[in-house]
Amino acid sequence: MALTGTRAERKQARPREILQAAFEEFSLRGYAATSVEHIADRVGVTKGTIYVYFSSKENLFESMVSELAQPSIDSSFYLSALYRGAAIDTLTAFLRDLYKAMVQDRYMSEISRFLVAEANSFGDLRRKYREAFALPVLATVQAIVEHGCETGEFRGEAADLDPFLLISPLLGLNVARHIDPEFKVATEQFVEQHILFIRYFLEKRGTGR
Amino acid sequence: MALTGTRAERKQARPREILQAAFEEFSLRGYAATSVEHIADRVGVTKGTIYVYFSSKENLFESMVSELAQPSIDSSFYLSALYRGAAIDTLTAFLRDLYKAMVQDRYMSEISRFLVAEANSFGDLRRKYREAFALPVLATVQAIVEHGCETGEFRGEAADLDPFLLISPLLGLNVARHIDPEFKVATEQFVEQHILFIRYFLEKRGTGR
Amino acid sequence: MALTGTRAERKQARPREILQAAFEEFSLRGYAATSVEHIADRVGVTKGTIYVYFSSKENLFESMVSELAQPSIDSSFYLSALYRGAAIDTLTAFLRDLYKAMVQDRYMSEISRFLVAEANSFGDLRRKYREAFALPVLATVQAIVEHGCETGEFRGEAADLDPFLLISPLLGLNVARHIDPEFKVATEQFVEQHILFIRYFLEKRGTGR
Amino acid sequence: MALTGTRAERKQARPREILQAAFEEFSLRGYAATSVEHIADRVGVTKGTIYVYFSSKENLFESMVSELAQPSIDSSFYLSALYRGAAIDTLTAFLRDLYKAMVQDRYMSEISRFLVAEANSFGDLRRKYREAFALPVLATVQAIVEHGCETGEFRGEAADLDPFLLISPLLGLNVARHIDPEFKVATEQFVEQHILFIRYFLEKRGTGR
DNA sequence: TATGAATGAGACTTCATTCAT
DNA sequence: GATGAATGAAGTCTCATTCAT
Numbered sequence: 001m002a003l004t005g006t007r008a009e010r011k012q013a014r015p016r017e018i019l020q021a022a023f024e025e026f027s028l029r030g031y032a033a034t035s036v037e038h039i040a041d042r043v044g045v046t047k048g049t050i051y052v053y054f055s056s057k058e059n060l061f062e063s064m065v066s067e068l069a070q071p072s073i074d075s076s077f078y079l080s081a082l083y084r085g086a087a088i089d090t091l092t093a094f095l096r097d098l099y100k101a102m103v104q105d106r107y108m109s110e111i112s113r114f115l116v117a118e119a120n121s122f123g124d125l126r127r128k129y130r131e132a133f134a135l136p137v138l139a140t141v142q143a144i145v146e147h148g149c150e151t152g153e154f155r156g157e158a159a160d161l162d163p164f165l166l167i168s169p170l171l172g173l174n175v176a177r178h179i180d181p182e183f184k185v186a187t188e189q190f191v192e193q194h195i196l197f198i199r200y201f202l203e204k205r206g207t208g209r
Numbered sequence: 210m211a212l213t214g215t216r217a218e219r220k221q222a223r224p225r226e227i228l229q230a231a232f233e234e235f236s237l238r239g240y241a242a243t244s245v246e247h248i249a250d251r252v253g254v255t256k257g258t259i260y261v262y263f264s265s266k267e268n269l270f271e272s273m274v275s276e277l278a279q280p281s282i283d284s285s286f287y288l289s290a291l292y293r294g295a296a297i298d299t300l301t302a303f304l305r306d307l308y309k310a311m312v313q314d315r316y317m318s319e320i321s322r323f324l325v326a327e328a329n330s331f332g333d334l335r336r337k338y339r340e341a342f343a344l345p346v347l348a349t350v351q352a353i354v355e356h357g358c359e360t361g362e363f364r365g366e367a368a369d370l371d372p373f374l375l376i377s378p379l380l381g382l383n384v385a386r387h388i389d390p391e392f393k394v395a396t397e398q399f400v401e402q403h404i405l406f407i408r409y410f411l412e413k414r415g416t417g418r
Numbered sequence: 419m420a421l422t423g424t425r426a427e428r429k430q431a432r433p434r435e436i437l438q439a440a441f442e443e444f445s446l447r448g449y450a451a452t453s454v455e456h457i458a459d460r461v462g463v464t465k466g467t468i469y470v471y472f473s474s475k476e477n478l479f480e481s482m483v484s485e486l487a488q489p490s491i492d493s494s495f496y497l498s499a500l501y502r503g504a505a506i507d508t509l510t511a512f513l514r515d516l517y518k519a520m521v522q523d524r525y526m527s528e529i530s531r532f533l534v535a536e537a538n539s540f541g542d543l544r545r546k547y548r549e550a551f552a553l554p555v556l557a558t559v560q561a562i563v564e565h566g567c568e569t570g571e572f573r574g575e576a577a578d579l580d581p582f583l584l585i586s587p588l589l590g591l592n593v594a595r596h597i598d599p600e601f602k603v604a605t606e607q608f609v610e611q612h613i614l615f616i617r618y619f620l621e622k623r624g625t626g627r
Numbered sequence: 628m629a630l631t632g633t634r635a636e637r638k639q640a641r642p643r644e645i646l647q648a649a650f651e652e653f654s655l656r657g658y659a660a661t662s663v664e665h666i667a668d669r670v671g672v673t674k675g676t677i678y679v680y681f682s683s684k685e686n687l688f689e690s691m692v693s694e695l696a697q698p699s700i701d702s703s704f705y706l707s708a709l710y711r712g713a714a715i716d717t718l719t720a721f722l723r724d725l726y727k728a729m730v731q732d733r734y735m736s737e738i739s740r741f742l743v744a745e746a747n748s749f750g751d752l753r754r755k756y757r758e759a760f761a762l763p764v765l766a767t768v769q770a771i772v773e774h775g776c777e778t779g780e781f782r783g784e785a786a787d788l789d790p791f792l793l794i795s796p797l798l799g800l801n802v803a804r805h806i807d808p809e810f811k812v813a814t815e816q817f818v819e820q821h822i823l824f825i826r827y828f829l830e831k832r833g834t835g836r
Numbered sequence: 837t838a839t840g841a842a843t844g845a846g847a848c849t850t851c852a853t854t855c856a857t
Numbered sequence: 858g859a860t861g862a863a864t865g866a867a868g869t870c871t872c873a874t875t876c877a878t
Contacts, residue, residue, distance in 0.1 A: 011862065030326055032241030035847060046864055048850085053862095057848065115388045117239060117326030126389055134392065164385065164394055165378060165402055172377030175384045176343075179324045180335055183343065185373055193374055200410040223837095244872060256873085257839055266873060429841065448744055450659030453868060464843055469870065533806045535657060535744030544807055552810065582803065582812055583796060583820055590795030593802045594761075597742045598753055601761065603791055611792055619827040641858095662851060674852085675860050684852060 015053050017043050022064045027110045031061055031118050065114065065125060068107040071133045073098060075140040087148030088203060092195050094140060095166070099191045102170050103177075112171070113178045138163045145202070154202045169194050224262050226252050231273045236319045240270055240327050267331075274323065274334060277316040280342045282307060284349040296357030297412060301404050303349060304375070308400045311379050312386075321380070322387045347372045354411070363411045378403050433471050435461050440482045445528045449479055449536050476540075483532065483543060486525040489551045491516060493558040505566030506621060510613050512558060513584070517609045520588050521595075530589070531596045556581045563620070572620045587612050642680050644670050649691045654737045658688055658745050685749075692741065692752060695734040698760045700725060702767040714775030715830060718793075719822050721767065725794070726818045730801050739798070740805045765790045772829070781829045796821050 021042035025034045036057055040047045054060040078094045102108055111129075119126040141163035148154035173190060176183060230251035234243045245266055249256045263269040287303045311317055328335040350372035357363035382399060385392060439460040443452045454475055458465045472478040496512045520526055529547075537544040559581035566572035591608060594601060648669035652661045663684055667674045681687040705721045729735055746753040768790035775781035800817060803810060 014862085028329060030239070030241065030330070032239060033330065036849085037847085047848085048864055048866095049862075051849065112384075112388075113325055116322055116384055119388050120237065121239070121242065130389055130392065134389070160402075162394065162399055162402055164382075165399060165406065168378035168381030168385070169374060170381070171384055172380035173373075175321075175325055175380055176373065176377070179321075179328050180339055180343070183339065185371065190371055190374060193369075193371055197374065197406070197410050201406050245874085246872080255839055257841095257875085258837080260874070261837065432841085446747060448657070448659065448748070450657060451748065454870085455868080465869085466843055466845095466871085467841075470841065473870095475869065530802075530806075531743055534740055534802055537806055538655065539657070539660065548807055548810065552807070578820075580812065580817055580820060582800075583817060583824065586796035586799030586803070587792060588795075589799035589802055590797070591791075593739075593743055593798055594791065594795070597739075597746050598757055598761065601757065603789065608789055608792060611787075611789055615792065615824070615828050619824050663853085664851080673860055675854085675862095676858080678853070679858060 014043075014049075016067075018050060018053055018060070019064045019067050022060055023068055023107065023110070026061060026064065026114065031114070031121070036060075062122070062124065065111055066128075069111045071108060072101050072105070073133075073137060073140075075136045078140055079143055082144065082147050087144055087151065087153050088199060091141070091144045091148070091166075091198070091202075094144065095170075095195055095198075096191065098137065098167070099170055099187075103174050103187060103191075109174055109177070112174050116175070116178075137167060141166050148202065153204075155204055158202050166198060223252075223254075223258075225276075227259060227262055227269070228273045228276050231269055232277055232316065232319070235270060235273065235323065240323070240330070245269075271331065271333065274320055275337070278320045278338075280317060281310050281314070282342075282346060282349075284345045287349055288352055291353060291356050296353050296360065296362050297408060300350070300353045300357070300375075300407070300411075303353065304379075304404055304407075305400065307346065307376070308379055308396075312383050312396060312400075318383055318386075321383050325384070325387075346376060350375050357411065362413075364413055367411050375407060432461075432467075434485075436468060436471055436478070437482045437485050440478055441486055441525065441528070444479060444482065444532065449532070449539070454478075480540070480542065483529055484546075487529045489526060490519050490523070491551075491555060491558075493554045496558055497561055500562065500565050505562055505569065505571050506617060509559070509562045509566070509584075509616070509620075512562065513588075513613055513616075514609065516555065516585070517588055517605075521592050521605060521609075527592055527595070530592050534593070534596075555585060559584050566620065571622075573622055576620050584616060641670075641672075641676075643694075645672075645677060645680055645687070646691045646694050649687055650695055650734065650737070653688065653691065653741065658741070658748070663687075689749065689751065692738055693755070696738045696756075698735060699728050699732070700760075700764060700767075702763045705767055706770055709771065709774050714771055714778065714780050715826060718768070718771045718775070718825070718829075721771065722793070722797075722822055722825075723818065725764065726797055729797050730804075730814060730818075736801055736804070739801050743802070743805075764794060768793050775829065780831075782831055785829050793825060 018039065021039045022034075025038045025042060028034070029038070036050050037047050039060070040050050043049075050060065054063060073094075078090050081090045081093070102112070114122075115125060115129055119129075145154065145158055145161055145163065145166075149156065149159045170191075173185060173187065176185065177187075227248065230248045231243075234247045234251060237243070238247070245259050246256050248269070249259050252258075259269065263272060282303075287299050290299050290302070311321070324334060324338055328338075354363065354367055354370060354372065354375075358365065358368045379400075382394060382396065385394065386396075436457065439457045440452075443456045443460060446452070447456070454468050455465050457478070458468050461467075468478065472481060496508050499508045499511070520530070533543060533547055537547075563572065563576055563579060563581065563584075567574065567577045588609075591603060591605065594603065595605075645666065648666045649661075652665045652669060655661070656665075663677050664674050666687075667677050670676075677687065681690060700721075705717050708717045708720070729739070742752060742756055746756075772781065772785055772788060772790065772793075776783065776786045797818075800812060800814065803812065804814075
């Protein structure tokens, strides 16, 4: 931890430092097995200092998730793009961006792990995730597919598609990497294959080429 | 817990009863937040009794996973089937069975959650899972696809496919249900769509029939 | 603490041992300033042991009061005595017994101190004390005085007497001894003077003689 | 806290403001359960400021008691009055004034509670209270009674009276109100009854008039 | 085998106090 | 003088584990 700056600057930076450290420690051991002291040690302060900024371990955890989990997906952007081009292009762009936001982004990726591990204990987390992320993403996919069907760009059968099917590989990839970091999937390539896969199904003549 | 049988029989059954109870409790709260007493209470014995059968909480957890996580997937079965029919049929059967084993089976489904939550703390679990489940499954998929390519049943491009892409939706489905049990996916239908999806990509003329 | 007896016997005696120790320590320092460890040390066990028997420090304190505060005053006894003799004799007997129960009894005496010190924090204590002790005692005094007036044994003016005035010296004595144990009042004599005092006021001809 | 006056004036007033706030907070929760921050908050300053004026929490508490506990009873006044009138009148005046000083005065009343609660921990308090209040009061009562006996105004038996008996109802009243504020005694009337009571005993012919 | 009282290490949290600004 | 960030000691409570019975 940088010991530079005036006291005022240090103070300003403290909350974020703590959230960062909390993120690392919670990621490593999970909520219950991480002690506030672990986090304090990582920041280089004492336990008491943590409580100057956060009222409880629970509050620290939730603040950490709120602060670091910033899903950078803006549904309206993709939907508006629909009127300027092919649905498949919008969908492709959306999936690539979703990949960046869900899999590549270290925070979001890890937070999806917290969700699996702690959602039972942190009902709020589940609710926030659903409302701020899961539902909008699914609605967007659904809308794009429907639009593609209406314009005749996609097969009729596509209309019955569960939108979660188009998302699930990303979630699966995420989880696989959490379960076993050594199990290296060529992730970039994985998404492109995933997209290609989708095109074969959705587009009227198999692959778009 | 069935209260039937002689005392001797019940004693015989004790270890399994304990593992069952451990499963329920660990599922509910996670490893760290579950106390040995929770488990003892559920079985109807005292904490001390747990230690008659298991040397430690860790050992109990690991035993529970080993005992209850019995992936009922036999790779050799599907591989041998390849010589008696179409690759797509083998693959279809395999995926359906994998769905049963991974998603429908309560134990395996929950254990995949444990893996996400605790793999960092239980390195052995990760290793076992990889060796006993992940790698064989991926190898089987890979083999089936390769066979389909060789016999000309599948497109040439299929050879480059990452086999994990074919599995990932199941993993994603599993996890989604853990994150949010209220997020109801029509799971049976989900798998069939998933299979159909794959056929469009793999088979030479879109969906075969 | 006696380290004798079988384990079973020791276990049986534990709760009372702990309550005793709690009484001594709480008396010495007050609720907030007494740590559970002080109490455990006095019993000769570790902190954890206390929590085997009591769910919290608060519960321990309340249990201690409930267990040790047994006001041995039975109102009905004095009231029934009224029909067999002079009101002044009943009153005298009552006050002497009240003195024994309030001032001489070490537990009740100390508990009145807890009430002064902690009633704000332990509302239940206040309620119990009022219902189980204060109100019955005052009602009894009131009844005896009224009876004496009706039979003509006491002056008419006595009817307007606040019964608390007859009790208050005992409460005052109690408190004085708490404030300053070195301030030695000749307590036995104090009560007899107090009774004499009352007779002068109540009885028609000054002192009963 | 009045927010008037120049800054300099307010600074001047700080110590007293703090003592006032300390009084309120300590009254509410007792010494141990009151945190310095509670007090600071009430004054509208930060914890650190408290330590500008007081060296420790203990010192603050003791200063508060010293500052606010100003028994407004001047023994010599009553003793000198003896030579100008009847002993019973002096005693009556004394008891009424004592009532004002002990029971009606909010500070003294509350401080007597602190004494009960904390005298064990604050030996100094006990000593001060004894020397500055208890002993002088008792000595005064004693002197008045003796004087009344000598002049023949009081019965001979009065000489053996424990002076504390004449004071104890006030102490008892005080404490009763602390134990249970809902237990409403008609306090003004209580004292007058108490005085009447005393006259019956002390004066040669029951109540004098 | 089974019990459950007891332990002791460690968790979260509070708070009087200090000190650089 | 005033601040408030930081500390560190201590307090309440939990729990995996042991062991005499």
